Each structure stands twice: as structure tokens, then as C-alpha cells.
Amino acid sequence: MTGIEIDLDIYPDEASLLEALKRGEPEACACLVKQYAPRVYAIAIRMLNDPDDAEEVLQETFISACKNIHKFEGRSALGTWLHRIATNAALMHLRKRKHREVSLDEPIEMAGGEDIYREVEDGSLAPDDHAMNSEVRDMLEKAIAQLPETLRAVFILREIEGYSTEETANILGISVSATKVRLHRARLRLRELLAPYLA
Amino acid sequence: MIMSAQSQHTHTNSCHEVLAHLNDYIDGELAPELCEALEAHLEVCEDCRVVFDTLNKTLYLVHQLRNTSPQLPETVEYRLFAVLNLEQFVPKKPE
Numbered sequence: 001m002t003g004i005e006i007d008l009d010i011y012p013d014e015a016s017l018l019e020a021l022k023r024g025e026p027e028a029c030a031c032l033v034k035q036y037a038p039r040v041y042a043i044a045i046r047m048l049n050d051p052d053d054a055e056e057v058l059q060e061t062f063i064s065a066c067k068n069i070h071k072f073e074g075r076s077a078l079g080t081w082l083h084r085i086a087t088n089a090a091l092m093h094l095r096k097r098k099h100r101e102v103s104l105d106e107p108i109e110m111a112g113g114e115d116i117y118r119e120v121e122d123g124s125l126a127p128d129d130h131a132m133n134s135e136v137r138d139m140l141e142k143a144i145a146q147l148p149e150t151l152r153a154v155f156i157l158r159e160i161e162g163y164s165t166e167e168t169a170n171i172l173g174i175s176v177s178a179t180k181v182r183l184h185r186a187r188l189r190l191r192e193l194l195a196p197y198l199a
Numbered sequence: 200m201i202m203s204a205q206s207q208h209t210h211t212n213s214c215h216e217v218l219a220h221l222n223d224y225i226d227g228e229l230a231p232e233l234c235e236a237l238e239a240h241l242e243v244c245e246d247c248r249v250v251f252d253t254l255n256k257t258l259y260l261v262h263q264l265r266n267t268s269p270q271l272p273e274t275v276e277y278r279l280f281a282v283l284n285l286e287q288f289v290p291k292k293p294e
Contacts, residue, residue, distance in 0.1 A: 003276045004288055030280070030288045037279060042268040055275050059282050066283060137267055140260055159261050184222040191250070191257045198253045 006034040014078055021069045029066055036079055037062070039161070040086045046156050047090035048097075049145040057093060061086040076170060083161070084171040087153055094149045143193040151186035158183050213240055217247045221254065 011017035020028035040061050044054035064085050157168040169179040217240050223229040241248045280289050
């Protein structure tokens with residue numbers, strides 16, 4: 001683990017960390033952040049595809065968690081609870097963003113009245129190039145970012161974060177059957193987006 | 200009911216049924232008798248087989264992302280500690 005060094009062994013298990021958090025110990029808050037911030041950030045950046053927005057979600061998540069820790073009843077793991085806060089915060093950001101986004105197909109109007117069209121990078125790959133190099137990773141991340149937000153949230157939690165269908169449903173506050181339907185749609189949509197590269 | 204392999208294949212409801220069951224099949228949650236029927240259908244339907252193969256490849260690639268999570272930049276971590284009033288844990292920069 002890089003960055004700020006925190007002794008994570010001060011609290012031997014989640015229960016003792018939780019008790020210390022509820023007592024307001026700053027060491028406990030530092031442990032919580034050190035332990036969970038990387039995964040929260042990873043979820044946020046995959047959901048939002050923007051480092052600044054992801055940082056905002058990261059900060060909002062831990063501010064909210066520290067403020068509301070007394071409400072946490074321990075019915076789920078601490079990490080699951082944090083991921084729920086982060087996912088909801090990311091979805092809120094996406095909804096706000098919708099109001100200020102422009103379509104890639106819309107021309108940019110120049111000062112002289114001339115319209116120019118955005119150049120979109122062609123990410124074509126050689127058909128056999130399926131190794132997880134940075135090019136493939138970028139192509140995948142871009143395709144995931146194109147999924148509609150509700151499908152993207154389910155897909156990231158289930159397929160990348162490795163949560164079960166039940167855990168994903170719990171994090172998002174939706175039913176298991178709705179989670180399955182969204183996962184099904186997300187998988188097929190992503191397959192469509194990647195099909196040209198997988199043929 | 201998914202059409203059996205013996206029946207003449209046409210793009211009928213059976214393809215839609217295969218697509219509808221594909222998720223459960225991939226997740227190992229499809230009933231054994233439906234698995235057999237689905238596999239039989241994939242044997243005779245190239246279109247569905249292409250969907251199945253590319254879906255598997257897609258998920259294989261996506262699962263590789265589990266090992267390559269975006270890293271939390273040090274500066275982002277520092278700012279997070281600062282915003283939570285945890286500066287006491289942030290190492291001082293050398294004068």
C-alpha cells in the first residue's frame with residue numbers, strides 16, 4: 001500500500017474499528033479511509049469516467065460515512081455500506097452531468113460562424129489482440145462508460161467489484177430480479193459495443 | 200420451451216429464449232434440462248453461438264479489469280485526509 005502510512009493493525013477486526021469510529025477516534029477514521037478509499041475511488045472513476053468527479057464522490061462518501069457512522073447498524077459489511085454511499089453519490093453526479101453534457105454528434109460553433117465536428121478516436125484493435133494491455137483496458141473502460149447509468153452501476157458492482165447479485169441489489173436498493181434484468185441488459189449491450197473488436 | 204436440436208432451426212422464439220436464458224446459463228443458474236436444450240440450440244444456430252462466444256469473450260476481458268483497478272493518486276489521498284481533518288496523519292513535506 002502506498003501513500004500515507006497508517007497502522008491498520010490498531011483495530012484487529014471490523015467490530016473494533018466500528019466501535020472506535022462511533023467513539024469518534026481520528027485514528028479509526030484514518031484506518032477507514034486508508035483501507036477503503038482505493039476501492040471507493042475505483043468504483044467512482046469507473047462510474048463517472050472523470051478524475052475530478054470521482055474525487056468529489058470519494059470525499060462525499062467519507063464525509064457522509066463519518067457523519068452517519070452512528071446510523072450504521074452492521075447489517076452489511078462496512079465496505080458494502082461505503083460502496084452503497086459511493087454508488088448513490090456517483091449516480092447523483094451522473095444525473096447532474098446529464099444537464100450539462102453535449103452530444104458528440106453536435107457540431108462546435110466557431111467564432112466565425114463555421115461549424116466543426118468533434119474528432120472521435122477510432123479504437124480499433126487487431127482481432128487477436130485480447131491480452132490485457134493498456135489499449136484493451138482503455139477500450140473496455142470506454143465501452144463500460146457508454147452503458148446507461150443504471151446498467152453501468154449494476155455491471156461494475158457485479159462484474160468488476162465481484163459482488164453477488166444479492167449484494168449488488170442490496171447496495172443499489174433494488175430487487176434481485178431488477179438487478180438480474182439490468183445485468184442481463186448490460187452484458188448484452190457491452191457485447192454489442194465490443195463486438196467489432198471481438199469478431 | 201427451447202427448441203430441440205432435432206427440430207429444423209429457424210429464427211423463431213427459440214433464439215429469443217436462448218438470449219433470455221443466456222445470463223442464467225453463464226452464471227450456472229439455469230436448470231439442467233434447460234441447459235441441455237440451450238446447448239443443443241447453440242449447436243445448430245450460428246447466430247446464437249456467435250452471441251454466446253462474444254459474450255463470453257466480453258466477460259472474460261471485463262473480469263481481467265478486476266486485477267487492474269484504477270489507482271488512488273497520492274495527491275487525492277492527501278486531499279481526502281485534509282477534508283476529513285486528518286492532517287495529523289499526513290507526513291510533513293521536508294522544509
